[in-house]
Amino acid sequence: MKKERRKFKFSPLGIYAVLAYSFLYLPLAVVIVFSFSPTKSIVGFSGFTTRWYIKLFNDEALIAALIHSLQVSLTAVSIAVVVGTSGAFFLVRANFPGKQLFRSLSQLPLILPGIILGIALLILFMNLGFELSMFSILMGHVCFTTPVIMFQVASRLQRLPRSFEYAAKDLGATPVKIFWYVTLPMIRTAIIGGALLAFTMSFDEIIITYFLTGTWTTLPVFIYGMMRFGLSPQVFAISTVVLTFAMVLIVLMAKFTAVREEL
Amino acid sequence: MKSMKELPNNKRGKKRVLFDKPRSYIMGIPIIFWLLIIIITPVILMLIMSFRQKVGYDISNILTLSNYLEILKKPSYVKILLRSFRIALIASTLAIFASYPLAYYISRKIRKGRHLLFMLIIAPLWISYLVRIIAWRAILGNKGLINSTLMALGLIKEPLSFLLYNQFAVAITLTYISIPFVFIPLYTALEKIPVNLIDAARDLGANEFHTFINVILPLCIPGLLTGFMLAFIISLGDYIIPMQLGGTGGMMLGNIIWSQFGFAFNWPLGAALGFILFSIAAVILAITQKFGSREGMLYE
Numbered sequence: 093m094k095k096e097r098r099k100f101k102f103s104p105l106g107i108y109a110v111l112a113y114s115f116l117y118l119p120l121a122v123v124i125v126f127s128f129s130p131t132k133s134i135v136g137f138s139g140f141t142t143r144w145y146i147k148l149f150n151d152e153a154l155i156a157a158l159i160h161s162l163q164v165s166l167t168a169v170s171i172a173v174v175v176g177t178s179g180a181f182f183l184v185r186a187n188f189p190g191k192q193l194f195r196s197l198s199q200l201p202l203i204l205p206g207i208i209l210g211i212a213l214l215i216l217f218m219n220l221g222f223e224l225s226m227f228s229i230l231m232g233h234v235c236f237t238t239p240v241i242m243f244q245v246a247s248r249l250q251r252l253p254r255s256f257e258y259a260a261k262d263l264g265a266t267p268v269k270i271f272w273y274v275t276l277p278m279i280r281t282a283i284i285g286g287a288l289l290a291f292t293m294s295f296d297e298i299i300i301t302y303f304l305t306g307t308w309t310t311l312p313v314f315i316y317g318m319m320r321f322g323l324s325p326q327v328f329a330i331s332t333v334v335l336t337f338a339m340v341l342i343v344l345m346a347k348f349t350a351v352r353e354e355l
Numbered sequence: 356m357k358s359m360k361e362l363p364n365n366k367r368g369k370k371r372v373l374f375d376k377p378r379s380y381i382m383g384i385p386i387i388f389w390l391l392i393i394i395i396t397p398v399i400l401m402l403i404m405s406f407r408q409k410v411g412y413d414i415s416n417i418l419t420l421s422n423y424l425e426i427l428k429k430p431s432y433v434k435i436l437l438r439s440f441r442i443a444l445i446a447s448t449l450a451i452f453a454s455y456p457l458a459y460y461i462s463r464k465i466r467k468g469r470h471l472l473f474m475l476i477i478a479p480l481w482i483s484y485l486v487r488i489i490a491w492r493a494i495l496g497n498k499g500l501i502n503s504t505l506m507a508l509g510l511i512k513e514p515l516s517f518l519l520y521n522q523f524a525v526a527i528t529l530t531y532i533s534i535p536f537v538f539i540p541l542y543t544a545l546e547k548i549p550v551n552l553i554d555a556a557r558d559l560g561a562n563e564f565h566t567f568i569n570v571i572l573p574l575c576i577p578g579l580l581t582g583f584m585l586a587f588i589i590s591l592g593d594y595i596i597p598m599q600l601g602g603t604g605g606m607m608l609g610n611i612i613w614s615q616f617g618f619a620f621n622w623p624l625g626a627a628l629g630f631i632l633f634s635i636a637a638v639i640l641a642i643t644q645k646f647g648s649r650e651g652m653l654y655e
Binding site: 194216219292315338 | 380382383384385386388389390393394395396397398400401404453456457459460461464474475476478479481482483484485486487489490491492493494496500531534585588589591592593594595599609612613616622625626629632633636640644
């Protein structure tokens with residue numbers, strides 16, 4: 093015990109790690125602390141209030157934006173689950189020329205700067221003559237949620253032994269039955285984990301969404317609008333709500349997929 | 356790749372095929388549609404748009420190179436482009452230097468709770484980008500944490516205005532955003548190094564420092580490259596952070612792209628700038644695919 097404690101105390105790397113974690117989490121703590129501060133300015137933090145949270149609940153535009161965000165994220169993730177999961181099967185199980193190219197192109201929404209997809213989709217909608225609406229935002233979200241689920245499921249699929257499926261086939265099961273009773277249960281946690289991750293990203297997305305927003309706004313775009321008039325206590329309060337919600341989703345996601353495995 | 360094409364039935368190593376061929380292609384239909392409609396077509400349309408030209412309030416259908424020439428001719432655009440490179444370079448370098456010791460510490464020195472510590476670093480990757488920007492504004496602003504603390508302590512009378520609305524504020528926030536992206540490939544690279552390799556180095560008389568320099572660090576290079584490139588691309592294309600924390604002196608490529616689609620209303624020029632960014636990102640990604648570590652790319 094004694095040895096261990098001493099080791100920790102004097103390790104420069106250990107001290108560095110503590111500092112690094114503080115650097116990562118202190119800014120978030122600042123947001124949470126300020127959301128409970130009774131004074132409007134940040135100076136002179138004294139006392140504790142939930143006034144700003146009550147104000148949030150009475151802000152109809154904000155509640156509407158929250159509902160919009162939930163609608164977009166849920167719909168986008170539902171579409172992405174179907175497209176992404178079938179895409180994962182295609183990627184892992186089918187053989188076709190240009191597979192590497194297909195993989196690289198599918199990865200693009202995850203690694204390209206969001207601004208490129210934002211303007212490219214905006215130009216697409218203009219060419220099609222579509223108004224910016226919930227639909228345009230939804231397409232933007234399907235764009236980046238699909239590969240999230242696809243690659244999570246694909247990496248699970250890659251590690252699955254095929255023997256169970258062969259056994260089911262030998263026993264006379266149809267491909268649909270094999271999928272439903274054998275394969276799906278084995279990849280279910282990967283799908284759920286991927287969907288939770290995709291939902292978290294979608295609920296939070298602004299870079300692409302900002303280009304595709306007309307009058308119909310999502311929560312992050314609405315918060316962004318609030319920030320134009322400076323950082324009010326309500327901004328901190330809604331940020332804290334969003335932060336808590338995201339944390340809960342991340343913990344759930346971590347439970348469903350040991351993310352370390354997926355790396 | 357070529358040899359695969361030559362083989363009509365490339366079932367090498369596969370004893371049996373569960374689904375027969377047509378069925379396995381059916382599974383690909385939704386994803387191919389997705390790829391064509393929301394990835395490939397928009398990017399092609401963006402490329403075409405970049406060759407068109409704004410005439411009055413209209414966009415002409417004649418394809419020219421004029422937008423690209425205009426960008427090259429305008430010193431202010433070139434200046435912002437170079438500045439974006441510089442800021443992205445600083446942010447990704449800082450992110451590497453901040454993440455590497457941390458990845459080293461967690462992967463090699465921690466036994467218990469390693470997974471939790473790992474998750475705690477990559478969790479910010481998914482939790483509210485906007486909240487993190489708000490946090491940095493709350494720290495660096497005139498009435499922010501740093502200024503109000505210093506003023507309360509009586510160290511300064513006027514708020515320090517150099518903290519916010521400049522390149523420094525943008526770079527530090529981009530670093531903050533980039534750390535998880537860099538951490539994943541670094542950690543993966545470090546964790547994969549076999550313990551007996553390090554034991555061998557020790558047995559041959561190398562101390563911890565020499566083991567690190569001669570064994571561990573060289574094995575991390577692909578991971579370092581991947582992390583650096585990801586952070587660089589993400590930083591280079593950001594526009595919300597420079598908008599919120601950069602002021603006029605901290606404007607980046609993303610901001611001028613954004614303004615073409617907003618106030619300036621010159622979509623062809625914006626598309627050309629966007630395509631330049633796309634090409635830079637594509638080249639960097641191709642280099643990364645060739646020399647970097649693939650495993651660490653995000654959470655694939």
